[in-house]
Amino acid sequence: MPISRRRIRLSAALAGAGLLISGCANPSVGNDRDDPTKPVTLTFWHGWSTPGEMKAINDSIARFEKLHRNITVKVVPNVTDETMNQALRAGGDDAPDVVSSFTTNNVGQYCSSGMWANLDRFMKKSGVDKEKVFPKTLLDYTSYQGKQCALPLLADSYGLYYNKDAFKKAGITRPPQTMSELKRDAVKLTRRAKDGSYQQVGFMPNFRLYQNSPDRMFAQWGPTYFDKHGKAQLAKDPATKKFFATQRELIEAQGGYGPLEKFRARFGEEMSSQNAFLTQKLAMHMDGEWRGLMLRQAKAKFGWDTAPMPVPDDQADTYGRGYLTGTVAGIAHSSQHQNAAWELVQFLTMNTEQVVRFANDIHNVPSTKAALKSPELDADPTFRTFLDIAQNRHSVAMPPSINGGQYVTALMDFSYDVEAGKVHDLDKGLRGLDAQIDADNLQSEN
Incomplete structure (x- = not known):
């Protein structure tokens, strides 16, 4: 079954209404010195909601727990970005350790606010060369201004x-x-x-x-x-x-x-x-x-x-290019178990067997170079069209912004007027759209 796209649109609308956190948030301080080999329970929040999707997630967690006997994962499904961001802002024992979102447009907010931990130090400690693991476009939409606060968890093309x-x-x-x-x-x-x-x-x-x-x-x-x-x-x-x-x-x-x-x-x-x-x-x-x-x-x-x-x-x-987006995963900055949380994030996003099995289960595009070339992937040629699009060097994703999907919402509203014939001077209208986007970004920075 597909990722719940209607929730993506809701998140964009919430961003446009100013309901998502801005870059001035002050997240609770977590702990990145925990021992990931000690017994621990992690809380994982995600947005999948259909029975097939949740089964695929639960199967994934079962595979992880089999490899990491000391780590128990409490899974909380059907969580919106708004709920997640409110919880991360508040911190405390009820906040999640590992988080995922369908809304790549909000990565700029996740990174600039500090609510999602910078993953570069975890990758360096684990010896991960991210450029060798992930396609460039997917890395681009999971980072902002040099901060890799998220990683791709399957993709859509x-x-x-x-x-x-x-x-x-x-x-x-x-x-x-x-x-x-x-x-x-x-x-x-x-x-x-x-x-x-x-x-x-x-x-x-x-x-x-x-x-x-x-x-x-x-x-x-x-x-x-x-x-x-x-x-x-x-x-x-x-x-x-x-x-x-x-x-x-x-x-x-x-x-x-x-x-x-x-x-x-x-x-x-x-x-x-x-x-x-x-x-x-x-x-x-x-x-x-x-x-x-x-x-x-x-x-x-x-x-x-x-x-x-x-x-x-x-x-x-x-020809062969297309639009790319997808689910992203990261570690809550407020987590007291960030090293253990990294073990889960690394498994979900980089373990080739896991990525392939999850992609096949929910029929999404795998998000690592190795998984994209795996012979275990769904061999249906109608599906492989989308694998080729994901790997095409001309394919693009939306650039992250500090105000999340607000600029996308502004473009959508303007485009509705254009197609309906309500914009009589396109040059003037586009200049106004640029000014609106810049003003919104400036307000988010302040």
Whole structure:
């Protein structure tokens, strides 16, 4: 089953509302001189909640406890970032020792606040060369300003799901690789009833659809959100205007924003049996690696396959890239058992057998170089598309920020206005967006 993406969106909203801790927090002081060979009980908080996910976590903990007979792990599931951060801020005996989060956008807050311990000293003590263990992009989204306060605990990559039966009927022989091909194929695949209403849309570009948030779509352009001084530069990056122009072209080619939104409103819930791709209302769809397992479990009534998302025509050589995110794990700064906690974090994030088994169990992308190449990984070629995306050197993740996902929320709100035709001067609007992001960051620093 997939990681609970709706909780990610909630965390971003909480960050935007200022409910997550800022960099000025003063976390309780923990203990990094404990003896990890002595009997100890660790508390591990995580956000997974479905029966299959919790079984996979519990199986992982059982494997760890078998290797570390002196360590008992108390697992607390379904914990949100807000709850976790409140507990870490308060400290005390009820606070967790090991923590995990689905929200990579909040890593900047975790590191700058000091609530999550810097893991570099633990890796140095254990002789771990992190650059040899983890792909660069995953390391980038688990650190902030030189502090490695988190490590990747599985990853997600985003690609294109497409209906092979619909492709065959439309005379399309392969998935699109460029944005112009995507527009061409989307038009061919769009079908209407006699009254003009949609029966199937080739590709729904609207940002409010399921996983279609603008940051994920924008990844195909390889954008630069901030300059070297940390200032927002979306208005200065030529890719930004090209991205919005392409999205507008996709919308207009398939009938316009209003009709597409009206059709989208009739879609079923993303994680239900009425998902729009599963019910063939969409012929192509951007989604994460977990969707394949759900399609097989639902016994989809059509042939389907996966491919990387198309790229801009002037960046055709980057085809194969995609958007990356994932779960992160770390040690609470307030933990009195940080060395024992490191044993658990190291096992969950670096033990190749464990990472592979966990990835297979919940159908997520493994987060170490060794695990990505393991022959024990799920051999399904539709899943391996996402493994290739995760290893592609052009794939990107959102850069960490001191205010967590607040800048992502600002981009989303602005993008909703752009696609609806409410932004009449894009240059001016982007300059205003940059100013808003910079002001929010400055407020978080103070």
